[in-house]
Amino acid sequence: MNVNYRHIEDKILWNLVGSEDDSLAFGELHRRYAAKMYTLARRKLDDQAAAEDLVQELFVSFWLKRKEIRIEKDIDVYLFTSLRNRIISSLRKKLYEKSVSLHDIPDQTLASHSANPVQEEILLSELQVAYDRELGKLPEKSRRVFQLSRSGLTNRETAELLEITEKTVEFHISKALRILREKLNYLALIVALLSS
Structure with a gap:
């Protein structure tokens, strides 16, 4: 056959x-x-x-x-x-x-790292879990376009791969970003504050 x-x-x-x-x-x-x-x-x-x-x-x-x-x-x-x-x-x-080597790095750079790396790691882990959960809730087309764009493809390459227009790719990326920003804003803010 x-x-x-x-x-x-x-x-x-x-x-x-x-x-x-x-x-x-x-x-x-x-x-x-x-x-x-x-x-x-x-x-x-x-x-x-x-x-x-x-x-x-x-x-x-x-x-x-x-x-x-x-x-x-x-x-x-x-x-x-x-x-x-x-x-x-x-x-x-x-x-x-x-x-x-570490000897060539100024002391201020080393001192600027988080004072509580364990807490920061836990928060980053929680943020990743929340991100994965919210990503899974996106409409399939938006999720797929967003994941491809985050894997390193340009909008044009994503459009060619999925046989859609670049405008459609931009729409789905914007939609995904807006939804993820809304859902993850609180956790990301906490991580950003603790990391600074």
Whole structure:
């Protein structure tokens, strides 16, 4: 049987990958997202080879862990969030390699950190839980657009990926931000006051 994978939804493709080790379904997911992921990685890292390696490593890991990975979000959100995390790790590693020792940091900088890091950590944790809860309550389209925008995609890239206009992307991001701001304002204010 000859299956045309181009017309199959992402979630069904992922189910084929995970349950049947379907390399053609995996290839279709790669075809849909690899180039866009590479563009994002290259823009953020400003390094073509590092961007290529990062995307390739992500897809290799994705394939190797296909039996273990449980995707609760949309596939595109999962992929771009995974890529964002790898980009951040890569940038942190570069920063660490170039970092200065603590002896080179002025005493005022060290003293400016929170006086109660345990309390700050608890509040940040509560804020994250509240954020995740409120994000889950957003309308599906707004949530998906917002998550993609926060994974590092530009509005144009998000619009192309979801086949909507940039104005629609802007609308959904604004809507999500307004709702989240209203719901999380109190907790964020407390965290900001304790962190200063």
